Amino acid sequence: MSHRLADEHAPDASTEDAPAAPARRWPGHLAVLLCYAALGYWVTSRLWVAPDTRLLADNRNDQPLMEWMFAHGGYALTHLSNPLLTDSVQVPHGANLMANSSIVLPALILAPITLAFGAATTFVLFTGLCLAGTAAAWYALFRRRLTDSALAAGLGAGLIGFAPGMISLSNAHVHITAQFLVPFIVGCVLPSPGAPRPVRRGALLGVLLTAQLLTGTEVLLFTVLGAGAFVLLWAAFVPSAARRQVRGLAIRLGVAVIVFAVLAGYPLWVLLAGPNSYHGTPWDIGIYGTDVASWPWFNAFSLLGGAAQAARVYSGNATEQTAFLGPGLLVLVAVLVWWLRRRRTVLALAATGLLFAVCSFGTEIVLMRAHTGVAGPWALVARLPLIEQAIPDRLALVTIAAFGAILTFGADRAVRTGLPRPPWLAAYAAALVPILPTALPVTHRPPIPQFFTAGSWREHVRAGHTVLAVPTSFATDRLSMRWSSGTNAAMAVPDGAVMIPGPDGKAQWGTPRSRLASTAARVSRTGRVPRVDDAERARARSDLAAGRTDCVVLDPTAPHGTAVRHTLDRLLSVHARYASGVWYWDVRPTG
Template identity: 35%
Template sequence: MSVAATAPAASADPPAQPPSRRARPWRAHLTVAALALGMAVYVTNGLWRDPYNHVLSDNVGDTAFFEWLLGYGVYTLGHGANPFFTDLMNVPWGVNLAANTSISVYTILFAPLTWLAGPQVTFVTILTLNLAGSAFLWYLFLRRWLVSSPVAAGLGGMFCGFAPGFISHANGHLNWTAGWVAPLVVWQVLRLRQPGRWLRNGFVLGLMLAAFFTIAAEGLFYTALAAGLFVVIWATAGPVRDEVRAAWGTVLRAVGVAAVVAGALLAYPLYMHFAGPQTFSGTGYNQRYFAEDVAAYLSFPSRSVAALFGLGSDLGPNRTEETSYFGVPLVALMIVSAVLVWRRAAPGRKATLRAIYLVGGVFMVLSWGPRFNWMDAEWPIPLPWAALARLPLFDAALPLRLALIVAVVFGILLALVTQELLDGRIDGPNLRTGLTAAIVAALIPVFPLPVRHQDRSPEPAFIANGTWQRYVSENGVMSSLPFALNVHADGQRWQAYTMARGGAQYRMPGGYFLGPMTEGEEGRKQMGRIGAPTLPTDWLFTRAALYGYVTELSNADRAQARSDFAYWGLEAVFLPETITGSDHMTLFRNAVEVTATDLLGPPEEVDDVLVWRIRPGVDPIDR
């Protein structure tokens, strides 16, 4: 069976296309591609208007983290650095990038653009292409396997690419917006049964798994779970037993090849992920908190047309994790559509529909997490996720993100019911008119608004001009004030920009990443945490920046600072003219300056920053 051949009736039996439509598929392909790209630019237009000075206000920290990774891609190629571990952050321990979202394939492929235009431009480019590519590839998948109409496939594909959950993750997540991974993997899985091509198909699937692991490991894990569950449910259906028997041996051989290829290519990344230095278990995020509220499925997202009329919801842990939020009209439409499509399906198609429905139901229940939540209140009702939460891989997953699989199931149902309408298989003009109106009424409220943005601190000339090199030895340690965290990540951005230019580089303490709870401890694998464990001195600056709190320093504080500086090997710190905070947060730069001056003495005014040199062994009190 070739890719272009009609799919077997049991698994994907779209109505035959007329010869004229088959002969001119590129017209529809180009139309959907243009619509998808236009929609993606619309969603991200705030960043495109000024990528160097605008940032996603709902997730400043993740934007800085991914910009840092993109800069590190240039550094990796220029210095032969390890793409899965770095000592440039979190001095003196470093960061296990394999255990973080390292997007290594992206950082290498886009390194030329990053070097030419900077991580800021590369970030918004990848974000835009992710959204557009997801919609377009789902369109191709649906048209190949499930529907014949480009309109039905286009509508379903656009929903899969721009569903509320994916728009939510467009607030900074280059991994989760890579929704195009799922249709490619599932497409290749469905091709594994092609007779005589098990070696080639298995090899291609293995390459895909290896590449996509470094782009969206958690999303790939969910895709594998969904694809595996679908295959098991479909294969046990009575109408397809003969088809299963005929393909069983071919599929097993192909899966074996895929496992060997992916295993060989991922041996080192997987070792680093599970057993390398600075690895950890879990993520540092509470799974009971990052679980989907059941009422969220009936609510509208904060970046939607419905939200313009005050109908948005705050049932999610933050605006980046609104992973369901379909609204009552769309949920009702999906229920009705599932019934209508089922009633008109042939026995072979019902095997496919049963598997799709059950995958959607299972993932919906799992997305609710270990306890039942309704309207922001946790009920003492245990759910299936509680039995999975401590298992390997599941312990590092956030259950609410499983709702993204439900969004894809809804997109598939939308395509299927639209195909039924276009084929005239819905009985009665009133029902057809009503169903068409219901589709419009369900989709308009969740039509996305552009992601929110804000101004951010411009790159200091001190960094851009390379002046910083006069204050740090080769491979020395320097930091912006306050030290980089997810809520004030400027220091991480400054390092990203120096890496993107190539040449000399400095290291820095702290940073925004995932790491072990306690640095340097041996023995049992530790739980994860966000960032490095805070020391008293960097907490002085963070407290001053976030709350404007200026403490009266004692000799003990200065002695502690000397110890902390020696721990980091810190040679200099600098303070820019402004500090960027999340969600338009006002940070207290003057409080940071007062704290630093009290601790370290008067600063040097260099270019557009204040600089304090730190000399090893010299107590700040003596300055």
């Protein structure tokens, strides 16, 4: 039995058509899910060609981070270590993974795939699953709560799972696109006339909230804000129906809070006050807002879009093109809201979508790349704890979810009222086809050297000690983490571009701060071998000791590699050796 949203002034809102026979339902379900799977594969298809040597062209830095996160999940599972914290990067201090865009739960669940096929394969698989899984989860919710039509539910859920913003964020931000738990959270919160067992639903909600916390904290924040705003707006539009729901909702939320506090208490402590926790962000939140004009625009990853077209309006970068719905979809949504205006639930959805669209403008209103100097609504809350780490342009995802539900309501009414299919399907096609996703662009990357994948590094590193990768050329260079992922995170590194607390407790990138690493990067950039004296050698030895480094390894593809090698020969007082595709220096103490 489905539980529909109560909706006064809409006589058909709670009507439940007789369920179709199972034999007639499954073909529709299967067709929708196959379409989602095909789209998920299409978006990631260029990565599937060669996961180990393909890199997302529009986010070359974050993909190695996420691959390392998957590798760490496999390591934590096989070594029964704490998956929320690690001492394998930023040695000897370690890092707080709960505070680092972690995907703890998916990494643990997918650990068998990582251990069997490698972290790069897991990353590509998960990228596609996030899109198809999110669409499938919304489809399940819409079929249960909004419509008996597979077509209506499939269209609305498909928009949410494969919206331009989701494709843009699929450039290695899988902790944001992993939204397959969100519809089930929303389903537990939504008002449900006659819904039984509020205690059980509340307990399930607490479990789902905990699971989402361990999948993506930012998505959890947006889900709570979005669901809360919708419920309040729905109550304002349908006050008498809302009053009948207060007791059940209070029970569900009360039980959910208790269950969440018990299950998520430790992860929350780690996030907020655990080892290497921090406040703030190392980037300027002010640059991450949606351009007002970006909503009717096409982004770089849509069928009618492209990088040149998207660049005409503002976005923080290519991975944050989260609005960009195109003019057709905005017009269609507006028409559907007018057509369905007697349905108060649709009005509440429209108001929720508009609210979060405005909030997504961020801390300053930008129009056609022009910074107006007018403060955006997000400026009022941007410095609050937890919220200070959220990127406001991603609030557009809440708007997209609301629009997906409106599309489903519209298609459902068209189906139930017998509206001829060609006209309304043509309208939907005109809105949705232009924003169909293209395959994510990729570029080549060298394979991880056999020195790491074959385990040769173990011969040169003592337990509890590290390997230093050189050169690391910029603040978020994750060469060492990529090489570590090739060992399933068994190899510890003294650096690693993760967020760590600075001297004042504010977040900063854990960049290589040793003089040795900086020297190697400078030589790789300039090709000039510096003069090396005893003082320089003493500093190098001090850097090695501080990072517990037993082995230094040169990237075989580094610019001016010969110059870097000659410099390190002098600095380390050890001649490099060549093995398994790399030059390395064994700097363990002798004697």
